[in-house]
Amino acid sequence: MGIKNLVPWSFGKKSLPVRREEEHPFYSLQREMNRIFDDFFSDFSLAPLGAGVERFEKFSPSINVTEDDKEVRVSAELPGMDEKDIDVSLTSDALTIKGEKEEEEEDKGKEYYRMERSYGSFQRVIPLPDEIDTEKTEATFKNGVLNVVLPKIAEAKSSRKKIAIKKE
Amino acid sequence: MAMEKQQAQSPVEAERTRNRRVFVPPVDIFEAKDTTVLIADMPGVCEKSVNITLEKDVLTITGTVEPEQHEGYSCVYSEYDVGDYQRAFSISDDVDKDKIKATVKNGVLRLTLPKAEPAKAKKIPVRAE
Numbered sequence: 001m002g003i004k005n006l007v008p009w010s011f012g013k014k015s016l017p018v019r020r021e022e023e024h025p026f027y028s029l030q031r032e033m034n035r036i037f038d039d040f041f042s043d044f045s046l047a048p049l050g051a052g053v054e055r056f057e058k059f060s061p062s063i064n065v066t067e068d069d070k071e072v073r074v075s076a077e078l079p080g081m082d083e084k085d086i087d088v089s090l091t092s093d094a095l096t097i098k099g100e101k102e103e104e105e106e107d108k109g110k111e112y113y114r115m116e117r118s119y120g121s122f123q124r125v126i127p128l129p130d131e132i133d134t135e136k137t138e139a140t141f142k143n144g145v146l147n148v149v150l151p152k153i154a155e156a157k158s159s160r161k162k163i164a165i166k167k168e
Numbered sequence: 169m170a171m172e173k174q175q176a177q178s179p180v181e182a183e184r185t186r187n188r189r190v191f192v193p194p195v196d197i198f199e200a201k202d203t204t205v206l207i208a209d210m211p212g213v214c215e216k217s218v219n220i221t222l223e224k225d226v227l228t229i230t231g232t233v234e235p236e237q238h239e240g241y242s243c244v245y246s247e248y249d250v251g252d253y254q255r256a257f258s259i260s261d262d263v264d265k266d267k268i269k270a271t272v273k274n275g276v277l278r279l280t281l282p283k284a285e286p287a288k289a290k291k292i293p294v295r296a297e
Binding site for chain 1: 276
């Protein structure tokens with residue numbers, strides 16, 4: 001089974017172009033429930049075992065994907081990472097972004113009042129349509145946001161033919 | 169699981185003049201020797217787009233992010249929205265307000281709030297007689 005069967009994806013399926021979790025009522029309900037539980041259990045975070053462990057498991061960047069008929073753009077929010085710590089690789093049908101966000105050495109073991117940021121290693125695999133030109137892919141990293149531009153191959157662009165409708 | 173960007177409930181008391189979403193950046197606050205350090209994740213901001221104001225013991229950090237607009241692009245998959253950041257903190261009197269330092273690197277704001285002199289614990293030497 002290919003990766004495309006595992007991940008909800010809408011390339012080529014123009015009927016459902018955007019999957020926006022924010023607007024989906026069940027996702028927001030689920031998130032609300034998660035938040036209530038998180039808030040409740042965060043009171044016990046001073047427990048001697050496992051304190052702060054989830055902080056180091058949680059980090060996973062948020063990703064946006066946009067496209068037009070020439071290219072696909074993938075952006076990811078990676079605050080606090082250096083470009084050398086991010087590994088972007090491309091196979092014929094997927095883009096992989098991985099890396100590890102580490103806590104700064106000098107900040108370790110300090111007396112924390114508030115811990116909301118998270119650390120840890122992550123890997124995100126983004127399935128791609130077939131017509132990507134892997135040679136001309138470019139990635140930039142600026143102010144904690146990674147941008148990957150994946151141009152589509154020219155032949156694929158022109159494969160769609162527009163048919164003129166004649167009036168009778 | 170990815171940390172969701174939390175949307176600000178009531179961004180600040182002030183009304184906004186821009187139609188832009190406002191998010192509350194997640195922060196770490198910890199105490200180091202003689203300083204309190206505040207770190208905020210604000211992906212997309214640079215040193216020029218962050219504003220830090222201190223008024224009547226209320227420290228407000230704001231960051232503006234210009235969304236990249238690409239004409240003719242359609243959204244295929246979306247996990248985050250781009251918007252401004254805003255958060256306010258009340259700080260105690262024992263911070264030396266003139267020596268607050270702020271740096272921005274890779275979308276992370278780091279504020280160093282040094283403790284004012286009288287707030288430092290004073291060690292009293294005991295002499296043997």
